Amino acid sequence: xxxxxxxxxxxxxxxxxxxxxxxxxxxxxxxxxxxxxxxxxxxxxxxxxxxxxxxxxxxxxxxxxxxxxxxxxxxxxxxxxxxxxxxxxxxxxxxxxxxxxxxxxxxxxxxxxxxxxxxxxxxxxxxxxxxxxxxxxxxxxxxxxxxxxxxxxxxxxxxxxxxxxxxxxxxxxxxxxxxxxxxxxxxxxxxxxxxxxxxxxxxxxxxxxxxxxxxxxxxxxxxxxxxxxxxxxxxxxxxxxxxxxxxxxxxxxxxxxxxxxxxxxxxxxxxxxxxxxxxxxxxxxxxxxxxxxxxxxxxxxxxxxxxxxxxxxxxxxxxxxxxxxxxxxxxxxxxxxxxxxxxxxx
Amino acid sequence: xxxxxxxxxxxxxxxxxxxxxxxxxxxxxxxxxxxxxxxxxxxxxxxxxxxxxxxxxxxxxxxxxxxxxxxxxxxxxxxxxxxxxxxxxxxxxxxxxxxxxxxxxxxxxxxxxxxxxxxxxxxxxxxxxxxxxxxxxxxxxxxxxxxxxxxxxxxxxxxxxxxxxxxxxxxxxxxxxxxxxxxxxxxxxxxxxxxxxxxxxxxxxxxxxxxxxxxxxxxxxxxxxxxxxxxxxxxxxxxxxxxxxx
Numbered sequence: 001x002x003x004x005x006x007x008x009x010x011x012x013x014x015x016x017x018x019x020x021x022x023x024x025x026x027x028x029x030x031x032x033x034x035x036x037x038x039x040x041x042x043x044x045x046x047x048x049x050x051x052x053x054x055x056x057x058x059x060x061x062x063x064x065x066x067x068x069x070x071x072x073x074x075x076x077x078x079x080x081x082x083x084x085x086x087x088x089x090x091x092x093x094x095x096x097x098x099x100x101x102x103x104x105x106x107x108x109x110x111x112x113x114x115x116x117x118x119x120x121x122x123x124x125x126x127x128x129x130x131x132x133x134x135x136x137x138x139x140x141x142x143x144x145x146x147x148x149x150x151x152x153x154x155x156x157x158x159x160x161x162x163x164x165x166x167x168x169x170x171x172x173x174x175x176x177x178x179x180x181x182x183x184x185x186x187x188x189x190x191x192x193x194x195x196x197x198x199x200x201x202x203x204x205x206x207x208x209x210x211x212x213x214x215x216x217x218x219x220x221x222x223x224x225x226x227x228x229x230x231x232x233x234x235x236x237x238x239x240x241x242x243x244x245x246x247x248x249x250x251x252x253x254x255x256x257x258x259x260x261x262x263x264x265x266x267x268x269x270x271x272x273x274x275x276x277x278x279x280x281x282x283x284x285x286x287x288x289x290x291x292x293x294x295x296x297x298x299x300x301x302x303x304x305x306x307x308x309x310x311x312x313x314x315x316x317x318x319x320x321x322x323x324x325x326x327x328x329x330x331x332x333x334x335x336x337x338x339x340x341x342x343x344x345x346x
Numbered sequence: 347x348x349x350x351x352x353x354x355x356x357x358x359x360x361x362x363x364x365x366x367x368x369x370x371x372x373x374x375x376x377x378x379x380x381x382x383x384x385x386x387x388x389x390x391x392x393x394x395x396x397x398x399x400x401x402x403x404x405x406x407x408x409x410x411x412x413x414x415x416x417x418x419x420x421x422x423x424x425x426x427x428x429x430x431x432x433x434x435x436x437x438x439x440x441x442x443x444x445x446x447x448x449x450x451x452x453x454x455x456x457x458x459x460x461x462x463x464x465x466x467x468x469x470x471x472x473x474x475x476x477x478x479x480x481x482x483x484x485x486x487x488x489x490x491x492x493x494x495x496x497x498x499x500x501x502x503x504x505x506x507x508x509x510x511x512x513x514x515x516x517x518x519x520x521x522x523x524x525x526x527x528x529x530x531x532x533x534x535x536x537x538x539x540x541x542x543x544x545x546x547x548x549x550x551x552x553x554x555x556x557x558x559x560x561x562x563x564x565x566x567x568x569x570x571x572x573x574x575x576x577x578x579x580x581x582x583x584x585x586x587x588x589x590x591x592x
Contacts, residue, residue, distance in 0.1 A: 024479075025462070208452050211461075215438050215449040222436035225398060226497075227424035227453025283440070 032202060032285060040195050047184050054304075056183040060255065062296040063190040064248055069276035069288035070197035071244035076274065077283035078201075078210065079237035080217025081131070082139045084270045085146030089119040089242040091265035093249025095153065098165050098259055108177040112250040119246030120239040131234045134220075143267065150265040164260025167253065177254045186255050193251065194289065197244050201285055213237050217283070245273070279325055281332025290333050295322070350412075351376045351532050352397065352428075352501055357406035359392055366392040368556035369406070374501070379523070379533045381543040381564070384553035385576065390536045391433065393553065394503050397534070398430040399423040411500070425453050427500030431507055435490045439483030443474055443493060446482045450497045464498075471529075472496045472522060488515040495526060502526060504535035508542050520546060544568065552576070 043063075050056060068090070076082045096118050097111030106114075130141045154162050170176040179185045204210040212233045215223035220230045253259045280291025298321060302314040329335060352374040359367040367389045374380055382390050395401040397408065399420035408416045415423055429450070438446050447465035448458070455461045469475045472492045477485065485493060491507050504523070508516045516539075523546060527533055537543035543550065544564040552559040552567060554576040560567055567573050 206458050208456060208458060208461075211441075211445060211449045211452055211458070214441055214445070218438035218440055219436050221400070222432065222438070223449065224420045225400070225424060225430050225432070226450040227421045228449065229421045 029202075029206065036195075036198055036202070040191070043191055044188070047187055053181075053183060056187060058297055058300045060183060060186050060190055061300070062292055063187070063194045064252060064255075065272065065276055065296050066289045066292035067190065067194040067197045068245060068248050068273045069280075069292055070194065070201055071241050071248065072273045073277040073283065073288045074201065074204065074213075074244070075234075075237045075241035077277055077287070078204065078217065079213035079234055080283075081234055081237065082274075083142040083238075083241075084139055084267070084274065085142030085144075086241075086245050086273050087265050087267065087269040088142075088146040088149050089123065089245040090249035090252070090269060090273070091149065091153065091261070092119040092122060092242075093246030093251075094253035094259045094264040095159060095165075096246070097250030098167060098253045099159060101167065102165055107175055108250065108254050109175070112247045115246040115250045116243040119242040119249075123238040123242035124235055127235045127238045131231055131238075143270070146265065146270060147267065150261045153265060154261045160260065162260065164258060164263070167257040178257075186251075190248075190251060190255075193244075193248060198285075198289065200240070200244070205285060209233065209236060214283070275322070279322065279333060281334030284332060284334040286337060287332050287334040290337075294325075294333070349375055351378070351410070352534075353409040354397070355407050355409075357393075357396060357403050357408060359396055359401060360404045365556050367396060367403070370553075370556070370558055371406075372551055372558060372561060374532055374534060376500070377527065377530045377532050378549065379527045379547050380535070381547035381550040382534055382536045382553065383538075383540070383543060383550055384559070387555075388553040389556040390553055391505065392556075394430060394505055394534075394536065398428060398503055400430075421453070424450075424499075428503070429497045429499035429501070430503035431491075431494040431505050433505045433509070435487065435494060437482040437485070437490050437493055439481065441482055442479050443482050443485065444469065444478040446493055447496045454498075465496075468496045468498060471525070487511065488519070491519065492522060495522065498529075499531060501532045501534065504533060504537075506536055506538060508537060508539055516542060540568075 046059065047056065050059075068086075072083070072086050093112070093115035096115030097108050100106040100111040100114060101108055126145060130138055130145075133141055153159055159165070170178045172178050172180040172182075174185070177189075204213075212223070212228045215226065215228050216230050216233050223233075224230050249264060252264065256263075276291030276295050277288040278291070279287075279295055280289070281287030299318055302318045302321075306313045306317060325333065350373045354373070355371050357367055357370045358365055370389075370393060382393065384390055392401065396403050399415070399418055399422070403416060406416070407414060410423070410426055410428060413426070415426065415428075418426075438449065441449075444462070444465055447468055448461045451461040451464045451468070452458065455464055466475070466478065469478050472495060474489060474492055474496065477489065482490070482493060488511050491511065494507070495502065495504070507523075508519050511519060520542060523533060523535070535543065535547070547564060549562060550564050550567050551561045552570075552573050559576055560570050560573050562570075
């Protein structure tokens with residue numbers, strides 16, 4: 001019997017045959033997690049076969065930029081608020097960790113967390129006025145604020161001003177986060193940091209914030225009409241992104257044991273955080289790590305093989321390679337990994 | 347429980363000296379299907395924005411299910427069950443069709459897994475289940491319109507959803523509107539095509555210059571001289587109406 005138009009249909013009856021699409025989704029999620037775990041294990045075994053300090057240094061920097069770009073990707077890739085001032089948060093982490101250690105003798109482990117929290121708070125304070133700006137205007141504001149902060153620190157004697165701060169030598173230990181000449185412990189720390197930022201992104205992808213951030217990126221007005229609180233979404237993304245960026249900043253300070261505004265707060269650093277994600281695939285789970293794995297070694301190798309006396313030949317080659325990748329894969333290298341949606345289902 | 351779902355009382359919105367919506371009062375019962383018509387510039391879109399919370403009124407009150415929602419912003423109204431579509435179709439093009447629906451479902455179901463399940467159900471209902479995993483940007487105009495109504499609100503505001511559709515697509519659209527209404531969802535629709543809106547709705551509200559000109563059953567309205575003069579007359583006879591069509 002066909003139901004008449006006026007019959008109030010029970011809601012459950014209409015949706016009788018909801019597809020079991022959830023299982024394909026769960027399979028994909030599990031696959032991502034297993035792949036990441038395998039990569040993590042393989043990466044953890046890397047130092048066993050390497051005894052070159054030069055290569056270890058490249059590995060540490062690669063992982064650090066993977067972590068940084070993954071953090072940047074949270075705000076800029078998922079939530080769509082392009083920041084080119086993330087060096088500010090990196091600098092906050094570096095300076096907080098270093099000043100706490102040098103001035104108050106507080107171990108770096110505490111500094112990492114304190115720097116992260118401070119950066120998150122600063123991100124919220126800056127987001128409050130700046131997230132009223134849209135698109136390019138927001139991006140310009142982030143550049144300007146980061147530059148101002150850098151100049152302020154440059155003229156702040158207590159924080160070392162232009163002279164910077166040297167981290168004094170300490171007896172090697174995990175507590176002091178100093179290991180003599182060995183780079184291996186740094187490698188494992190930054191590997192863990194990169195893994196944590198990846199895990200955070202993976203968890204975000206299937207959380208309310210993940211859906212909301214992407215909606216905000218695509219169309220804020222439509223998002224708002226669907227119940228997304230746009231402003232709060234941006235604030236949450238900014239705080240999380242700033243936190244991880246600052247932890248990496250604190251790590252970097254300890255790793256190189258010397259910081260000044262030029263090395264931890266300059267604009268180029270902000271660009272270098274964005275580049276791996278843009279190259280690898282902005283707003284994708286694998287993009288930042290993939291981009292960093294290609295771009296950082298590329299930058300280091302061009303510098304050491306054709307840099308030096310050439311006065312910038314390395315940068316020309318590096319820039320050309322980046323352009324080739326962008327031209328061939330404008331949507332990012334991660335798109336090479338992705339199967340066509342729908343084609344995956346057997 | 348009150349028999350009124352939505353109640354507007356004296357709702358006015360001024361832009362500078364112009365009152366785009368002027369002292370508008372009407373009520374909607376749960377499950378009612380009402381058309382909102384009027385010539386260009388009558389204030390239909392402004393009224394939609396006021397009900398959805400994209401604009402706040404200069405004066406007057408809006409009540410939804412007995413609660414005063416006049417000062418609530420759009421997301422809070424959405425959470426209470428008011429959903430709207432846009433004149434220019436909107437979708438989250440970098441996300442899959444399913445994910446588009448999940449965004450809306452999350453306003454009421456906090457758990458992503460439950461929201462996904464709900465989204466599958468809704469997609470089934472609007473006949474988009476087969477495209478669930480496709481990027482929303484790949485959808486045709488007609489399917490994007492279906493995506494826009496893929497929600498489960500208490501009140502659905504449809505802003506010219508039939509615009510740009512072929513006759514057969516529009517017919518499927520009408521069927522969908524009827525199906526939505528059958529689920530007990532109240533609908534307020536702005537539509538320019540009289541042939542579509544008049545047979546469909548229980549009741550129509552005619553706006554002109556920001557004010558409610560008339561309200562009632564469609565068949566009575568089309569004979570109302572005031573309505574003909576303000577709106578329908580522009581097409582049907584040249585003796586009434588504000589200006590000849592250009």
